[in-house]
Amino acid sequence: MKHALLVLATACALPPAPALAETVALVGGNVVDLDGKAPLRDAVVLIEDERIQAIGSRASTPVPPDAKVIAMDGKWLIPGLMNMHVHLALNLPGASRIYNETPDSMVLRSLDNAQKSLKSGVTTIRLTGSDAGVDFTLKRAIDAGLFDGPRIHTAGSSIVATGGHGKTEVNGAAEFSRAVREQVKAGATWIKLGISGGISDTHGDIGASPFTDAELTTAIEVAHRNGVKVTGHSGSPIASDAAIDAGIDAFEHGYFLTPQVLKKMKLKGVWFIPTIVVSQSGAKEFYRKIGSPPWYLHRVDSVGKAHIQALRDAISNGVSIALGTDQYPYEPNEGTTATVREAEIYVDAGMTPAQALRSATIEPARMLGVDNEVGVLKPGYYADIVALDADPIADIAALRTIGFVMKGGKVIRDDRIQP
Numbered sequence: 065m066k067h068a069l070l071v072l073a074t075a076c077a078l079p080p081a082p083a084l085a086e087t088v089a090l091v092g093g094n095v096v097d098l099d100g101k102a103p104l105r106d107a108v109v110l111i112e113d114e115r116i117q118a119i120g121s122r123a124s125t126p127v128p129p130d131a132k133v134i135a136m137d138g139k140w141l142i143p144g145l146m147n148m149h150v151h152l153a154l155n156l157p158g159a160s161r162i163y164n165e166t167p168d169s170m171v172l173r174s175l176d177n178a179q180k181s182l183k184s185g186v187t188t189i190r191l192t193g194s195d196a197g198v199d200f201t202l203k204r205a206i207d208a209g210l211f212d213g214p215r216i217h218t219a220g221s222s223i224v225a226t227g228g229h230g231k232t233e234v235n236g237a238a239e240f241s242r243a244v245r246e247q248v249k250a251g252a253t254w255i256k257l258g259i260s261g262g263i264s265d266t267h268g269d270i271g272a273s274p275f276t277d278a279e280l281t282t283a284i285e286v287a288h289r290n291g292v293k294v295t296g297h298s299g300s301p302i303a304s305d306a307a308i309d310a311g312i313d314a315f316e317h318g319y320f321l322t323p324q325v326l327k328k329m330k331l332k333g334v335w336f337i338p339t340i341v342v343s344q345s346g347a348k349e350f351y352r353k354i355g356s357p358p359w360y361l362h363r364v365d366s367v368g369k370a371h372i373q374a375l376r377d378a379i380s381n382g383v384s385i386a387l388g389t390d391q392y393p394y395e396p397n398e399g400t401t402a403t404v405r406e407a408e409i410y411v412d413a414g415m416t417p418a419q420a421l422r423s424a425t426i427e428p429a430r431m432l433g434v435d436n437e438v439g440v441l442k443p444g445y446y447a448d449i450v451a452l453d454a455d456p457i458a459d460i461a462a463l464r465t466i467g468f469v470m471k472g473g474k475v476i477r478d479d480r481i482q483p
């Protein structure tokens with residue numbers, strides 16, 4: 065009889081019910097507060113699927129009996145880091161430059177770099193210039209769950225006037241509007257304009273402003289009409305000044321931003337993504353490694369002093385800063401990663417550790433317009449969580465101790481578990 069019932073039950077069995085949402089509990093860690101309040105010590109963070117369900121003290125936040133518990137005793141929990149200036153298929157002047165790289169090899173290289181970036185604790189990136197649409201392919205694959213990787217926002221191919229610092233060369237307002245629309249059609253959620261020259265350029269004057277007013281205003285207007293923000297490669301205060309008047313939303317690098325331009329940025333709410341690591345001493349090991357020519361190393365040296373001064377002035381003027389590196393987020397730099405080193409230099413240049421941590425979390429989220437989803441550890445937000453061995457509000461160098469990375473509730477890295 066028992067057997068018959070079992071057969072009946074099996075025969076009538078419905079298709080398996082969808083798996084119940086998995087609950088993960090991070091237990092015993094200290095949750096760092098980005099608003100200057102004391103950390104929540106000995107906390108429980110409950111995560112259901114991709115999002116944080118509850119955060120509270122151990123006493124007030126019961127852990128469901130079926131939850132998967134991950135001990136966080138002695139760890140400091142912060143939101144996943146965000147890096148706002150990334151090229152996943154970086155190809156700089158030097159012996160290791162890859163010539164004639166095909167899009168398929170570029171997308172594989174980008175995937176490898178995306179995965180290494182995520183493992184280093186960077187859960188969201190903004191791409192500021194990619195080629196052949198590989199960024200869109202990669203973003204779709206990661207969003208679809210085919211591969212682990214950071215959340216990607218991308219500006220597609222950077223747009224410039226012919227001869228400028230960027231990939232898609234166009235001329236005149238009509239061609240600029242077409243180029244912007246094409247990037248938006250392909251999936252760009254930002255537009256990057258090469259409004260002035262770069263350190264690696266071998267022609268032209270980095271201090272010049274080669275766009276006409278019509279080109280600049282049209283490109284920015286068309287992007288804004290499509291709900292897309294615009295950032296400019298800023299190597300020239302004159303070009304930057306014109307771009308602010310034309311309504312630009314952000315500047316990358318800002319090697320030579322003057323206090324005057326910075327005041328205007330503050331007034332208009334223009335974001336600054338410093339990428340300070342590219343011009344400071346730690347980057348030299350990288351440039352030597354890739355075999356950069358001497359003229360390039362000299363130029364980096366000479367730009368470095370102006371660049372750090374621009375950063376100091378930006379901080380003292382209260383300009384909104386979102387962290388970006390222009391190097392792979394995980395690139396080794398002075399004993400840590402480029403992302404962490406960038407945050408450390410912000411503190412050297414006048415930020416408090418809390419401000420530097422905000423510039424790597426909630427500030428980029430605000431700039432991207434996703435501050436209701438990422439950048440903070442709160443119920444309802446994505447469970448993008450990094451654990452440290454020390455308190456980053458006491459010393460930003462605590463970011464050097466990243467040993468655990470979670471993205472959307474999935475453990476990507478836990479150094480305590482031997483593979």
Ligand SMILES: [Zn+2]
Nearest residue numbers: 149151192390
């Ligand atoms: Zn760049």
